[in-house]
Amino acid sequence: xxxxxxxxxxxxxxxxxxxxxxxxxxxxxxxxxxxxxxxxxxxxxxxxxxxxxxxxxxxxxxxxxxxxxxxxxxxxxxxxxxxxxxxxxxxxxxxxxxxxxxxxxxxxxxxxxxxxxxxxxxxxxxxxxxxxxxxxxxxxxxxxxxxxxxxxxxxxxxxxxxxxxxxxxxxxxxxxxxxxxxxxxxxxxxxxxxxxxxxxxxxxxxxxxxxxxxxxxxxxxxxxxxxxxxxxxxx
Amino acid sequence: xxxxxxxxxxxxxxxxxxxxxxxxxxxxxxxxxxxxxxxxxxxxxxxxxxxxxxxxxxxxxxxxxxxxxxxxxxxxxxxxxxxxxxxxxxxxxxxxxxxxxxxxxxxxxxxxxxxxxxxxxxxxxxxxxxxxxxxxxxxxxxxxxxxxxxxxxxxxxxxxxxxxxxxxxxxxxxxxxxxxxxxxxxxxxxxxxxxxxxxxxxxxxxxxxxxxxxxxxxxxxxxxxxxxxxxxxxxxxxxxxxxxxxxxxxxxxxxxxx
Numbered sequence: 001x002x003x004x005x006x007x008x009x010x011x012x013x014x015x016x017x018x019x020x021x022x023x024x025x026x027x028x029x030x031x032x033x034x035x036x037x038x039x040x041x042x043x044x045x046x047x048x049x050x051x052x053x054x055x056x057x058x059x060x061x062x063x064x065x066x067x068x069x070x071x072x073x074x075x076x077x078x079x080x081x082x083x084x085x086x087x088x089x090x091x092x093x094x095x096x097x098x099x100x101x102x103x104x105x106x107x108x109x110x111x112x113x114x115x116x117x118x119x120x121x122x123x124x125x126x127x128x129x130x131x132x133x134x135x136x137x138x139x140x141x142x143x144x145x146x147x148x149x150x151x152x153x154x155x156x157x158x159x160x161x162x163x164x165x166x167x168x169x170x171x172x173x174x175x176x177x178x179x180x181x182x183x184x185x186x187x188x189x190x191x192x193x194x195x196x197x198x199x200x201x202x203x204x205x206x207x208x209x210x211x212x213x214x215x216x217x218x219x220x221x222x223x224x225x226x227x228x229x230x231x232x233x234x235x
Numbered sequence: 236x237x238x239x240x241x242x243x244x245x246x247x248x249x250x251x252x253x254x255x256x257x258x259x260x261x262x263x264x265x266x267x268x269x270x271x272x273x274x275x276x277x278x279x280x281x282x283x284x285x286x287x288x289x290x291x292x293x294x295x296x297x298x299x300x301x302x303x304x305x306x307x308x309x310x311x312x313x314x315x316x317x318x319x320x321x322x323x324x325x326x327x328x329x330x331x332x333x334x335x336x337x338x339x340x341x342x343x344x345x346x347x348x349x350x351x352x353x354x355x356x357x358x359x360x361x362x363x364x365x366x367x368x369x370x371x372x373x374x375x376x377x378x379x380x381x382x383x384x385x386x387x388x389x390x391x392x393x394x395x396x397x398x399x400x401x402x403x404x405x406x407x408x409x410x411x412x413x414x415x416x417x418x419x420x421x422x423x424x425x426x427x428x429x430x431x432x433x434x435x436x437x438x439x440x441x442x443x444x445x446x447x448x449x450x451x452x453x454x455x456x457x458x459x460x461x462x463x464x465x466x467x468x469x470x471x472x473x474x475x476x477x478x479x480x481x482x483x484x485x486x487x488x489x490x491x492x493x
Contacts, residue, residue: 014477015479016484017480017481017484017485018481018484018485018488055476055477059470059473060470060472060473060476060477061473061476061477062469062473062477062479084455084456084469084470084473085265085268085456087470087473088455088470105427105430105452106423106424106426106427107423107424107427108427
C-alpha cells in the first residue's frame, strides 16, 4: 500500500516577540505516516496541537524541525523546507484541505467558490460547476443559495460550502479540520459517506473530529497527539 | 507552466544620499504569481516598486526580465527607449491615485485606446471595439466611453486605470496601493475584479499595500518590509497565520477585527 505522507520528528513552537520573546512550545517529535485509502484521526484534548499539525502539513504554519515528506507528482518533497512556489504546487495537485471556517471572497457565488479548486487544476468551468452543483445538492444546500456569495450564510451552510470545495478535487491527500463541527445529523451522515468514498478511491485522509460518532464511523486509527506534547521532550 | 521566472531580482538597493530607500532585496517572480509587498509608510515598498518598474534607477543590484522571446534582459542596462516600450506593452502600472495613471482630459475610450495605439494598432473601429470590451470587463457602461475620467467617481477612475493597463495584454503589472483611498464597498468590488482578471489572464503582479486583508485576498506570496529591508517573506497565508519576525507579529496583531 502506498504511503504518500510521512512525518518524522517534526517540532513547532511559537516565539511571541510582543511578549518579551517568550517561547510557546506546541509539539515535538511528531512522527507518523498515512497510507492511501485510510483515514487517520488526530486525537487529544483541545490545545494539544492537532490543528497546528494539520496547518504544518498544509504549509500554513512554518516547521521548526523535522521533515514532512509528501509524494508529489513523481517525486518526494519535504514540505518543511519547500519553497513557497513548491508548496503552492503541492496544494494545487496533491494536498487538499477543508478548513474549519470558510474564508469568503466578496461577490463570488457559493457555486464558484466550490468550483474554483477544479478550475485552478485546469478543468473546464462548466464541468467544474456541474460537479459543484452535484456536491452542493448532496450536502442539502438549498439551490436558491448557490448563486449567492456565502458571506451571509449560516455557520452550517458555510461549512457545507467549504466541504464541497474541499471534496470536489481528486487530491491524493486530504486534510480535514473538524468538517462536521456545525452540521446537523443528516449532513454529518453525508460527510461520513463522502469520506468513505474518498477512502475507496485510495485517498489518504487525516482529520480532526471532535464529534465521537463521526470519528468512530470514519477513523481507521487514532494518532494520539498528547504523545507529541512539546513539554514532555523539553522537560 | 514554465520553470523559469519572469523576473529575477538580486541584491537590489536604493540609497537617497546616506538614507536607505530599500536595501538588498532579492526574489524571483514566476508567471501568474501575485506578490504582495507590505509594510508601513516609509518602509521602502514604494521605492522598491519604482526601482522594479524602472521609474527609478537603483544604486546597486540587478533585475532581469524574461522577454517574450524567452531571453532574460538586464533592466538597468536597457536603453530608455527599450524600457519605455516595455512599460507601454508588456507591463502595466496601476497608481494609487488614478489621476497619475490616466489622462484626465481625454475620454475614457481614448484612455484605453491610447495604449493600443502605442503598440501599433491603427484601425479606429477595432480600437473602439476593444475599448468598449475592456470598459465592460471593468464594469463601466458603454455609454460612458466618451466621458472624461474627471467626470468619474474614484472607484470608476481606478477601474478605468486598470482597463487602460490591461488592454495591451501585459505579463507583469505593478500596483501601488490599488485600493487606497476608496470606500470599503468600492474596494471590495475592485478587489474582486482584480482577483478575477489576474486569474483569468494569468498575470504576474507585484502589489504594494499596507492593507494585509488586500494582500491576503490578492497574493500568493508576500514580502514584509521595514526600514528598507525585507524582514520576512513566504506564502501569504503562512506569513499572516504564523508570523515569525517581530515586526510582522506587530503588523498582524494590529489588524482590527470586524
